[in-house]
Amino acid sequence: MxxxxxxxxxxxAWGGVIKDPVTIKNPIGRPAAPRYRGFHxxxxxxxxxxxxxxxxxxxxxxxxxxxxxIKAKDGDSGLRPMVDYGRxxxxxxxxxxxxxxxxxxxxxxxxxxxxxxxxxYIPGLDKKDWDKNENGWKKPEPNYEFYSLDRVKMPELHxxxxxxxxxxxxxxxxxxxxxxxxxxxxxxxxxxxxxxxxMGIPEYIKAIRNNDLEEGLRILYETNxxxxxxxRICTHKCESVCTMGHKGDPISIRxxxxxxxxxxxxxxxxxxxxxxxxxxNGKKIAIIGAGPAGLxxxxxxxxxxxxxxxxxxxxxxxxxxxxGIPEYRLPYDQIDKDVNYILSLGVEIKYNVNIxxxxxxxxxxxDFDAVFAGxxxxxxxxxxxxxxxxxxxxxxxxxxxxxxxxxxxxLTEKIVVIGGGNVAMDITRSLARLQNIKYGKVDILATCLExxxxxxxxxxxxxxxxxxxxxxDPGWGPKEIETENEKIKGLHVVKCLSVFDENKxxxxxxxEENKKFFVADMIVESIGQGMDLSYLSDEFKENLRxxxxxxxxxxxxxxxxxxxxFVGGDIIQGSDVIHGIANGHKAAIGIDNFxxxx
Amino acid sequence: xKNLIERLHIxxxxxxxxxxxxxxxxxxxxxxxxxxxxxxxxxxxxxSHFVLLSCVDWIEDGKFQLSYFLNQPNKKFDIAIRTMIDxxxxxxxxxxxxxxxxxxxxxxxREMYGINFPKNPRIEENFILxxxxxxxxxxxxxxxxxYSEKTFFPREGxxxxxxxxxxxxxxxxxxxxTAKVNxxxx
Numbered sequence: 128m129x130x131x132x133x134x135x136x137x138x139x140a141w142g143g144v145i146k147d148p149v150t151i152k153n154p155i156g157r158p159a160a161p162r163y164r165g166f167h168x169x170x171x172x173x174x175x176x177x178x179x180x181x182x183x184x185x186x187x188x189x190x191x192x193x194x195x196x197i198k199a200k201d202g203d204s205g206l207r208p209m210v211d212y213g214r215x216x217x218x219x220x221x222x223x224x225x226x227x228x229x230x231x232x233x234x235x236x237x238x239x240x241x242x243x244x245x246x247x248y249i250p251g252l253d254k255k256d257w258d259k260n261e262n263g264w265k266k267p268e269p270n271y272e273f274y275s276l277d278r279v280k281m282p283e284l285h286x287x288x289x290x291x292x293x294x295x296x297x298x299x300x301x302x303x304x305x306x307x308x309x310x311x312x313x314x315x316x317x318x319x320x321x322x323x324x325x326m327g328i329p330e331y332i333k334a335i336r337n338n339d340l341e342e343g344l345r346i347l348y349e350t351n352x353x354x355x356x357x358x359r360i361c362t363h364k365c366e367s368v369c370t371m372g373h374k375g376d377p378i379s380i381r382x383x384x385x386x387x388x389x390x391x392x393x394x395x396x397x398x399x400x401x402x403x404x405x406x407x408n409g410k411k412i413a414i415i416g417a418g419p420a421g422l423x424x425x426x427x428x429x430x431x432x433x434x435x436x437x438x439x440x441x442x443x444x445x446x447x448x449x450x451g452i453p454e455y456r457l458p459y460d461q462i463d464k465d466v467n468y469i470l471s472l473g474v475e476i477k478y479n480v481n482i483x484x485x486x487x488x489x490x491x492x493x494d495f496d497a498v499f500a501g502x503x504x505x506x507x508x509x510x511x512x513x514x515x516x517x518x519x520x521x522x523x524x525x526x527x528x529x530x531x532x533x534x535x536x537x538l539t540e541k542i543v544v545i546g547g548g549n550v551a552m553d554i555t556r557s558l559a560r561l562q563n564i565k566y567g568k569v570d571i572l573a574t575c576l577e578x579x580x581x582x583x584x585x586x587x588x589x590x591x592x593x594x595x596x597x598x599x600d601p602g603w604g605p606k607e608i609e610t611e612n613e614k615i616k617g618l619h620v621v622k623c624l625s626v627f628d629e630n631k632x633x634x635x636x637x638x639e640e641n642k643k644f645f646v647a648d649m650i651v652e653s654i655g656q657g658m659d660l661s662y663l664s665d666e667f668k669e670n671l672r673x674x675x676x677x678x679x680x681x682x683x684x685x686x687x688x689x690x691x692x693f694v695g696g697d698i699i700q701g702s703d704v705i706h707g708i709a710n711g712h713k714a715a716i717g718i719d720n721f722x723x724x725x
Numbered sequence: 726x727k728n729l730i731e732r733l734h735i736x737x738x739x740x741x742x743x744x745x746x747x748x749x750x751x752x753x754x755x756x757x758x759x760x761x762x763x764x765x766x767x768x769x770x771x772x773s774h775f776v777l778l779s780c781v782d783w784i785e786d787g788k789f790q791l792s793y794f795l796n797q798p799n800k801k802f803d804i805a806i807r808t809m810i811d812x813x814x815x816x817x818x819x820x821x822x823x824x825x826x827x828x829x830x831x832x833x834x835r836e837m838y839g840i841n842f843p844k845n846p847r848i849e850e851n852f853i854l855x856x857x858x859x860x861x862x863x864x865x866x867x868x869x870x871x872y873s874e875k876t877f878f879p880r881e882g883x884x885x886x887x888x889x890x891x892x893x894x895x896x897x898x899x900x901x902x903t904a905k906v907n908x909x910x911x
Contacts, residue, residue, distance in 0.1 A: 130856075130858070132856045132858065133856050135856075136855040136856035140855060176888055177888060178887070178888045181885065185869075185870075187870075189885075190883055190884065190885035190886075191885050191886050191887075191888060191891075192884070192885065192886065193886065193891070198895070199891060199892045199895040199896055200896070204888035204889075204891055204892050205891065205892070205895065206886055206888055206891055211880060211883065213880060214880075247880075247883075315888055315889070316887075316888055316889025316892075317888060317889070317892070319889050319892070319893075320889070320892040320893065320896050320897065325893070325897060325900050325902050327902070329889070348904065349902065349903045349904050350901070350902060350903075350904070402906075404908050404909045405906070405907065405908060405909070406907040406908060406909055408907070427901075427904060427905070430904050430905065430906045430907070431905050431906070431907050432907040683899065709900070712901050712904075713900065713901060716901055716905070719905070
């Protein structure tokens with residue numbers, strides 16, 4: 128039963144019928160004011176379906192829906208906003224929050240239809256008469272933002288200061304800086320799919336905002352047991368798709384991760400991560416290589432109850448993270464913090480063990496229930512130009528490893544590095560530091576086939592190398608290393624016009640007339656790395672499947688043709704720490720599934 | 726106009742002056758003197774047009790802010806008189822005798838915020854809400870969403886997708902996104 132008031136109120140309204148109307152006739156045809164807030168428009172090619180419009184809508188008038196012809200991919204959810212005009216109040220908060228600027232309101236305010244369902248449509252896809260209207264509400268530019276477009280600047284040492292030593296030069300965010308940066312995140316989660324490990328990025332950024340860094344650490348360890356490391360040197364694919372990057376700087380996701388890891392003391396990890404009383408299921412797994420893939424596999428297997436033994440060729444753990452990445456980018460004590468926590472759970476590492484000579488892979492197969500090999504790409508590759516066999520021509524990977532081992536590396540006053548990737552920048556900047564220490568000046572030049580705009584190195588690496596007084600001169604192809612009496616005179620190069628052909632295959636084209644000569648007395652090659660699979664016997668290899676490019680073929684869970692052998696990391700996916708970590712996690716699941724079925 | 730503002734300041738002890746634009750100023754005054762000031766501006770300073778009366782709910786301070794917008798057509802100048810009144814038992818002296826249409830504004834504020842203007846004609850009558858038995862809807866403690874969920878039925882056929890979940894389903898359905906942990910029974 129309704130209340131009496133409810134029953135009577137319709138009749139009170141009838142009272143108005145006999146009075147003169149106070150409204151005027153609907154002024155149809157009168158143009159709206161230039162900034163009128165009418166029906167929505169959306170540039171669907173610019174929109175990435177981040178859902179910020181839906182999140183801010185006070186009336187729940189917006190749904191994110193899949194649409195014909197747009198597929199989910201890195202940086203685009205594949206969804207687009209659909210507006211319900213039964214609820215929209217034209218407040219335009221959706222326009223004002225839009226991170227790509229695709230969503231606007233037209234100045235059209237009249238629309239008659241007898242079909243109520245028509246008043247729900249996908250702007251930009253369901254064609255409307257007002258799609259081309261210039262007038263209407265747009266986010267006013269500039270300085271009308273709900274969030275800062277600029278990232279909080281990361282404090283770092285000045286080039287002159289950092290160029291003198293291998294001290295870490297990125298100093299890390301303070302609490303205030305981290306919270307300010309975290310505050311820029313709109314929590315859309317577009318980043319999560321681009322991250323190879325699919326880390327819970329919006330969730331851990333939210334933990335920073337809530338000042339709950341223990342929760343932040345728990346979120347990190349769900350998918351990544353090396354957060355101190357990744358917080359410093361991750362290739363941050365997440366940031367390249369960040370929705371904030373469309374109109375401003377992407378969120379400093381990597382530095383925020385580092386902030387969480389830095390703020391949690393290692394002695395509290397076990398308690399925070401609730402890693403006491405793990406089951407021991409009696410099954411034993413051997414892992415070859417204590418790099419990111421091997422460590423990640425060991426960590427996730429250990430949580431599931433497996434006994435894990437890592438066999439490492441070098442005297443310390445970390446693989447390329449320790450022996451490839453210079454200390455000024457990733458200090459050794461930070462590697463130790465991540466590694467020691469994994470060891471504290473009961474994972475064992477046997478150092479200085481060479482598989483193939485000290486123990487054979489076949490033996491591991493017999494002694495353990497399964498084996499994971501993540502042996503990395505540690506061999507240098509040569510340009511094979513005339514003169515490259517000279518004894519003063521070195522591989523970057525060898526020199527970086529020797530620097531990490533504390534050995535004295537060859538050094539001269541005038542060095543040329545061939546290569547434009549991150550490893551090339553690492554060796555350039557490391558040798559520049561050594562030159563500074565030994566000679567008090569820097570004279571090193573890095574050159575590569577790729578022109579400046581397509582150099583494979585991270586942009587900041589190139590910028591920072593130049594700040595540290597190294598010369599980077601890209602866009603040249605090495606022709607010949609000139610020598611005289613076994614002494615290097617320098618490198619002849621010719622202009623590289625293009626690196627890839629129309630089929631995107633590596634097929635550089637040169638202008639032989641446009642030449643240059645870089646004077647040098649030492650040359651370092653850094654044009655890619657190869658894998659050392661010498662631990663696989665010939666007989667063993669016959670039972671494995673290899674791709675055309677010589678990579679071991681594995682299934683989705685990194686299981687090879689030999690069922691107890693799982694292979695992952697750089698030798699499967701190419702050199703990248705976060706891919707290695709993701710491989711390791713998935714391989715751990717694969718090994719668990721395999722052994723549970725047995 | 727600068728002169729006028731200075732004179733008003735002395736005469737009415739204004740508590741705040743904000744020069745919004747060259748031809749528009751906000752003056753804040755104590756509740757007791759607000760209608761006096763409005764009357765003075767109308768009768769002696771040529772502010773013959775009453776533009777609007779509005780309200781802001783400063784719930785944290787326990788106050789409503791009323792703003793009387795006046796226009797001086799000859800000098801093309803606007804003044805808004807602001808005053809704060811208590812939120813509890815909110816009441817303000819009526820000014821409907823100055824301009825007829827203030828009646829309507831005051832009825833609206835009575836309905837939307839629950840502010841009483843004694844002696845305003847038809848103040849007790851429904852304004853636009855009929856059969857309303859909730860608290861006044863423009864008060865900030867009014868939960869619009871809860872009200873609409875209680876009152877209206879949801880539209881048929883609406884469905885929304887979370888971008889991150891949708892991308893996982895489409896792009897990496899089998900990737901582990903949490904760590905599997907086996908612990909001893911404690």
